[in-house]
Amino acid sequence: MSAPKKILIVGGGLTGLTAALRLSADKNFSVTLVEKSDQLGGLAGGFPLLGTSLEKTYHHLFLTDTAILDLVQELGLADKLMWCDSSVGIFRDGKIHAFKTPLDLLRFAPCSFLGRLRTGFAALYLKHQKNWRGFTRQTAHAWMTRACGRSAMASIWTPLLKGKFERHFDQVSMAWFWARIHIRANSRAGGGGEKLGYFRGGFNVITVALENELRRRGVTIQTGAAVEKLADGERAAFINGEKVPFDFCLFTGPSPALARILPANAALDDYAARLRRIEYLGAACLIFTSDQSLGDFYWVNVNEPDAPFLVFIQHTNLVDKKSYGGKNVYYIGAYLPPDGKTFALPDQELTERWFNYLPKMFPRFDPAQVGETHVFRFAAAQHIVDTAYEAKIPEYQTPLPGVFLANFSQIFPEDRGTNFAVREGEKIAALIRQAAK
Numbered sequence: 436m437s438a439p440k441k442i443l444i445v446g447g448g449l450t451g452l453t454a455a456l457r458l459s460a461d462k463n464f465s466v467t468l469v470e471k472s473d474q475l476g477g478l479a480g481g482f483p484l485l486g487t488s489l490e491k492t493y494h495h496l497f498l499t500d501t502a503i504l505d506l507v508q509e510l511g512l513a514d515k516l517m518w519c520d521s522s523v524g525i526f527r528d529g530k531i532h533a534f535k536t537p538l539d540l541l542r543f544a545p546c547s548f549l550g551r552l553r554t555g556f557a558a559l560y561l562k563h564q565k566n567w568r569g570f571t572r573q574t575a576h577a578w579m580t581r582a583c584g585r586s587a588m589a590s591i592w593t594p595l596l597k598g599k600f601e602r603h604f605d606q607v608s609m610a611w612f613w614a615r616i617h618i619r620a621n622s623r624a625g626g627g628g629e630k631l632g633y634f635r636g637g638f639n640v641i642t643v644a645l646e647n648e649l650r651r652r653g654v655t656i657q658t659g660a661a662v663e664k665l666a667d668g669e670r671a672a673f674i675n676g677e678k679v680p681f682d683f684c685l686f687t688g689p690s691p692a693l694a695r696i697l698p699a700n701a702a703l704d705d706y707a708a709r710l711r712r713i714e715y716l717g718a719a720c721l722i723f724t725s726d727q728s729l730g731d732f733y734w735v736n737v738n739e740p741d742a743p744f745l746v747f748i749q750h751t752n753l754v755d756k757k758s759y760g761g762k763n764v765y766y767i768g769a770y771l772p773p774d775g776k777t778f779a780l781p782d783q784e785l786t787e788r789w790f791n792y793l794p795k796m797f798p799r800f801d802p803a804q805v806g807e808t809h810v811f812r813f814a815a816a817q818h819i820v821d822t823a824y825e826a827k828i829p830e831y832q833t834p835l836p837g838v839f840l841a842n843f844s845q846i847f848p849e850d851r852g853t854n855f856a857v858r859e860g861e862k863i864a865a866l867i868r869q870a871a872k
């Protein structure tokens with residue numbers, strides 16, 4: 436019997452962990468997974484808070500997230516999954532307006548009445564429209580302006596697009612926007628309110644279950660291990676200065692990060708340039724705990740033009756605060772250019788700046804009741820899905836022999852998410868198995 440083929444998986448997020456799970460089921464493979472940070476989980480990673488684990492960036496699941504829900508079953512975690520009632524608001528014109536049901540939309544005073552009706556019809560149309568192909572080359576901004584009118588754009592959609600895509604807000608493909616509305620509208624439970632999935636113990640329970648299963652199967656897992664370079668002319672990677680041979684390598688980090696580790700070889704220049712053309716925004720999240728409950732909504736989109744952040748989340752309006760020792764847990768989040776000044780602000784300054792805005796939303800906000808604060812930043816959190824995006828999507832197979840790429844920049848038109856990370860991890864594992872035959 437021949438020696439098992441060496442598989443090197445770069446990245447311990449859900450794509451890498453899922454691919455490792457599928458590949459390690461094959462006795463013909465010996466799998467090593469390396470993660471440059473000191474913990475597994477990637478963008479869905481957690482940190483210890485009040486005796487449990489909380490995501491560094493807000494996370495929940497939709498009922499339509501079938502790939503990850505299947506994995507949750509398989510890992511024996513179904514009893515940890517809770518389906519919780521969601522509540523959504525929009526902060527605009529100095530007030531938080533409920534924004535969950537058709538009736539909420541009809542009552543949404545910051546938008547003209549005609550704008551509300553047009554928005555309702557547009558949402559209904561997008562919910563039932565299954566064919567997104569025709570939307571790819573149109574911008575969401577232009578399509579939605581035509582469908583809903585200026586008042587709805589000013590009060591609802593433009594602030595959301597700006598919050599998510601910053602200066603790229605008017606370049607984003609309508610196909611991406613269609614997927615957001617279509618999936619979300621269809622994830623509502625049988626005409627009732629929206630249910631969102633969350634785990635007792637946080638999303639960390641998936642990471643831990645995957646890690647345990649991988650270790651049980653003999654997968655080598657190394658954290659604090661960055662792939663610095665791929666070797667030229669041979670199947671090997673440099674990890675913390677050491678040359679590690681492989682038969683197949685799967686890279687799951689951001690696309691421009693693959694460009695940075697490609698060997699200096701003119702034949703790869705065009706490919707590297709293509710990877711670099713995929714632009715990313717960073718994300719900054721402030722998490723704080725407080726004795727004070729600030730409102731009734733889980734999720735509040737902050738649509739005021741002067742707001743310094745996109746979203747305010749009272750996590751303990753989704754998940755019972757009993758899980759956090761009776762404290763309220765909050766997120767404040769923004770997508771920011773990773774090379775910009777705000778992204779680089781010291782934690783304390785960012786916290787002060789964002790806290791200073793909170794009295795506008797919650798006049799009762801009392802900083803004296805704040806307990807812990809934590810700031811987390813991710814430099815590559817959201818890629819820019821413009822109207823030319825489909826042609827930019829990198830292939831799974833790279834020009835380097837034996838090297839594959841799977842990351843969320845290949846997911847289109849859906850928004851990136853843990854569900855798609857699992858789906859892509861499974862898909863790429865099948866491709867690698869095929870290539871190894």
Ligand SMILES: Cc1cc2nc3c(=O)[nH]c(=O)nc-3n(C[C@H](O)[C@H](O)[C@H](O)COP(=O)(O)OP(=O)(O)OC[C@H]3O[C@@H](n4cnc5c(N)ncnc54)[C@H](O)[C@@H]3O)c2cc1C
Binds near residue numbers: 448470492496663816
């Ligand atoms: C603000 C925010 C909110 C979100 N909310 C949700 C949500 O509510 N629901 C949901 O399902 N999803 C959500 N997501 C998306 C979800 O977190 C991601 O889609 C998913 O976790 C991506 O997994 P991944 O493995 O593809 O990538 P990542 O999690 O980015 O993992 C890639 C890993 O590769 C490592 N790496 C990169 N380069 C190297 C190298 N050279 N050597 C070694 N390691 C390397 C990185 O450190 C990283 O850990 C959210 C994301 C953000 C940013």
